[in-house]
Amino acid sequence: MTQLLGRVSPEEENQFYEGTEAAGLRAAWMGRRLERKPQVEPFAWRWSNAKPLVLRSGDIVTPDRDVERRVLRLANPGLDHGTTHTISAALQLLLPGENAPAHRHTPTAIRWVLQGTGAYTTVEGDKCYMEPGDLVLTPSWTWHDHNNEGTEPMIWLDGLDTPLVNNLEATFYEQFPEDQQPIVGVGESERKYASGALRPAWEDSNTPYSPLWHYKWERSHAALHSLAEVDCSPFDDVAMEFSDPATGGPVLTNHGLLDSDDQARGEHQGPPPHDQRGVPGFQGQGT
Numbered sequence: 704m705t706q707l708l709g710r711v712s713p714e715e716e717n718q719f720y721e722g723t724e725a726a727g728l729r730a731a732w733m734g735r736r737l738e739r740k741p742q743v744e745p746f747a748w749r750w751s752n753a754k755p756l757v758l759r760s761g762d763i764v765t766p767d768r769d770v771e772r773r774v775l776r777l778a779n780p781g782l783d784h785g786t787t788h789t790i791s792a793a794l795q796l797l798l799p800g801e802n803a804p805a806h807r808h809t810p811t812a813i814r815w816v817l818q819g820t821g822a823y824t825t826v827e828g829d830k831c832y833m834e835p836g837d838l839v840l841t842p843s844w845t846w847h848d849h850n851n852e853g854t855e856p857m858i859w860l861d862g863l864d865t866p867l868v869n870n871l872e873a874t875f876y877e878q879f880p881e882d883q884q885p886i887v888g889v890g891e892s893e894r895k896y897a898s899g900a901l902r903p904a905w906e907d908s909n910t911p912y913s914p915l916w917h918y919k920w921e922r923s924h925a926a927l928h929s930l931a932e933v934d935c936s937p938f939d940d941v942a943m944e945f946s947d948p949a950t951g952g953p954v955l956t957n958h959g960l961l962d963s964d965d966q967a968r969g970e971h972q973g974p975p976p977h978d979q980r981g982v983p984g985f986q987g988q989g990t
């Protein structure tokens with residue numbers, strides 16, 4: 704309860720507040736809150752529920768220029784929009800022969816491949832064939848399109864920092880003039896920069912994001928198992944951070960990305976309580 708100083712009458716106090724409202728001002732001591740309760744709720748999206756609906760969406764729409772991407776978003780029950788207050792995750796389906804047309808946007812995107820082979824994402828002209836477990840980045844304002852030249856449906860998890868960028872009023876979007884951007888190489892980013900501590904000797908990093916945008920599962924898997932043989936964290940168990948090979952820092956400015964093997968070393972304490980994460984399950988099972 705706010706203590707009044709007694710220098711004004713109740714009528715004068717009401718006039719004061721009417722005056723502040725009329726002037727576009729609000730007295731910060733009214734309804735003051737010292738804590739803000741998080742609105743994001745813990746929630747598990749079950750693959751057994753989602754997968755049939757993702758496949759069924761292939762009978763509902765196609766990713767043409769009206770639809771752009773055939774995705775089902777992971778809607779947090781505590782929010783009007785988004786999977787968390789900073790991340791929007793979605794499950795995307797691309798059927799054989801389909802093209803999700805080329806565009807770019809300021810929100811950064813990641814793709815975690817869940818099922819299928821034969822599809823590729825082109826990032827700035829680099830054709831990246833995707834396999835289950837792969838991580839593919841499309842950093843802010845990079846051209847990207849998805850194409851399935853295989854024979855089976857392809858499903859992956861998209862993660863974008865759209866809620867964060869929207870709150871910063873910094874969301875911009877542009878369509879490429881053609882549905883597919885020109886191909887200038889195949890797997891070039893992966894072949895140039897995926898050797899861990901080794902990178903091209905003649906190049907300086909001049910991009911605000913990792914020049915490696917395709918992290919193959921076979922490399923991630925092998926690295927996790929090597930780490931499990933020697934060490935683990937009490938919070939993350941066996942977890943490795945995807946890093947920019949040019950700087951050693953995070954691959955993206957707004958995303959921290961970990962790959963973990965939570966059964967390799969047994970029980971652990973889980974992440975710190977302030978940590979907010981989306982955890983896509985890929986192999987195995989657990990709680």
Ligand SMILES: [Fe+2]
Pocket residue numbers: 806807808812847
């Ligand atoms: Fe996109």
